[in-house]
Amino acid sequence: MSTTAEGYGILSGREAVLGTYAPPDILFVSGEGSWLVDDEGHRYLDLTSGIGVNALGYGNPTIHRAVRKALDSGLIHTSNLFRTEPAERLAAELVDATFPGKVFFCNSGAEANEGAFKIARKWAGRVGGPAKHEVVAFRGSFHGRLFGSLAATDRPSYQRPFAPLMPGVRFADLDDPRTWDDTISRESTAAVIVEPVQGEGGVRPVVPSVLRELRALCDERSVALILDEVQCGLGRTGRLFAFEHSGVRPDLLVLAKPLGGGLPMGAVVAQSAFANVMEPGDHATTFGGGPLVAAVARSVLAAIREDAFLARVRSLGERIAHCLEEAASESDAILEVRGLGLMWGIQLTDGAADVVARARENGLLVLTAGSDVVRLLPPLTISDEDLDHGLELLQEVLP
Numbered sequence: 001m002s003t004t005a006e007g008y009g010i011l012s013g014r015e016a017v018l019g020t021y022a023p024p025d026i027l028f029v030s031g032e033g034s035w036l037v038d039d040e041g042h043r044y045l046d047l048t049s050g051i052g053v054n055a056l057g058y059g060n061p062t063i064h065r066a067v068r069k070a071l072d073s074g075l076i077h078t079s080n081l082f083r084t085e086p087a088e089r090l091a092a093e094l095v096d097a098t099f100p101g102k103v104f105f106c107n108s109g110a111e112a113n114e115g116a117f118k119i120a121r122k123w124a125g126r127v128g129g130p131a132k133h134e135v136v137a138f139r140g141s142f143h144g145r146l147f148g149s150l151a152a153t154d155r156p157s158y159q160r161p162f163a164p165l166m167p168g169v170r171f172a173d174l175d176d177p178r179t180w181d182d183t184i185s186r187e188s189t190a191a192v193i194v195e196p197v198q199g200e201g202g203v204r205p206v207v208p209s210v211l212r213e214l215r216a217l218c219d220e221r222s223v224a225l226i227l228d229e230v231q232c233g234l235g236r237t238g239r240l241f242a243f244e245h246s247g248v249r250p251d252l253l254v255l256a257k258p259l260g261g262g263l264p265m266g267a268v269v270a271q272s273a274f275a276n277v278m279e280p281g282d283h284a285t286t287f288g289g290g291p292l293v294a295a296v297a298r299s300v301l302a303a304i305r306e307d308a309f310l311a312r313v314r315s316l317g318e319r320i321a322h323c324l325e326e327a328a329s330e331s332d333a334i335l336e337v338r339g340l341g342l343m344w345g346i347q348l349t350d351g352a353a354d355v356v357a358r359a360r361e362n363g364l365l366v367l368t369a370g371s372d373v374v375r376l377l378p379p380l381t382i383s384d385e386d387l388d389h390g391l392e393l394l395q396e397v398l399p
């Protein structure tokens, strides 16, 4: 067992953490750019970005400056009983970047999705009465681990031990619009929730025309369209928001992961007609939109929304596509490569976890997305050299 400078051992304390995760025996002590360093000084090139959170990499000076400036104000938290400037400014900036409406701030992706369900239900109750309360989600979806968001997540093994979950959730098939007709109902459906690029479900970009058809059906049947951009939003696909690829404007846009620059933050951007149904007391969360995290999020949003930043994400994405397509053409064990921007999945015949483990031994961190997909979510700020190096290391361990 090795120890950190302060004498903290890898195993000490580990047993005290609830066993819902199974991390490898590596203790990270610092990070810089796209690299993590463990307590023995080994360096790992990180193509996971903390599962899509660290969009600006480790030790980013923009984030550090924003944290320091916010700390200097003395305000980390005030509660939502009082107004603070960073949250109000961030809300205005998100509205400016999306569509006319209002923003609810919270602390995670799951919490943001649950907030979106509540807004959709209140709105639907007004237009269709109490029967109009169901949520329709899709096969392959992942929306979080709380009782409502888990109910809308297509992972029976995650759901089973915790039943009953939120009732009234039905699943349809994105590839088969005929299944939509039976599940999306004018009388009973409040909301449809969809990830424009399914992340945990295997990095599956939804075809833009499918999203447009879905939008049209939701309009026709007075159903709220929720786009969950927790993983694919905020620059990840090479556009500020993934919905820009299809031109489909959601009624409720859900954001989280990279928004807080590594601090916990989720947000629901609600179009005005939806935002306007919510009144004081309808929903709340103690920490949501605190001045420290909101100040940091403003700096993240400002960096990511720059045209040159997004253009670079798109060009790095082309570099990845080229490399992965070449790898796929040379291996029968790679069935497909999918993705856009800096969000990629490599569909194998099997054994994604083995590839992830071997990559880690090689000093490269990548993710799985299910049992047969290796997933790449590099920092959006990764250098050309680091990306090329990462792709070389990956090729060494791909079947």
Ligand code: PLP
Pocket: 051, 107, 108, 109, 110, 111, 113, 142, 143, 144, 145, 195, 199, 200, 228, 229, 230, 231, 232, 256, 257
């Ligand atoms: N929605 C999507 C698309 C996600 O990928 C995730 C997490 O991976 C969530 C929601 C849940 O976010 P959180 O873990 O912050 O609750």
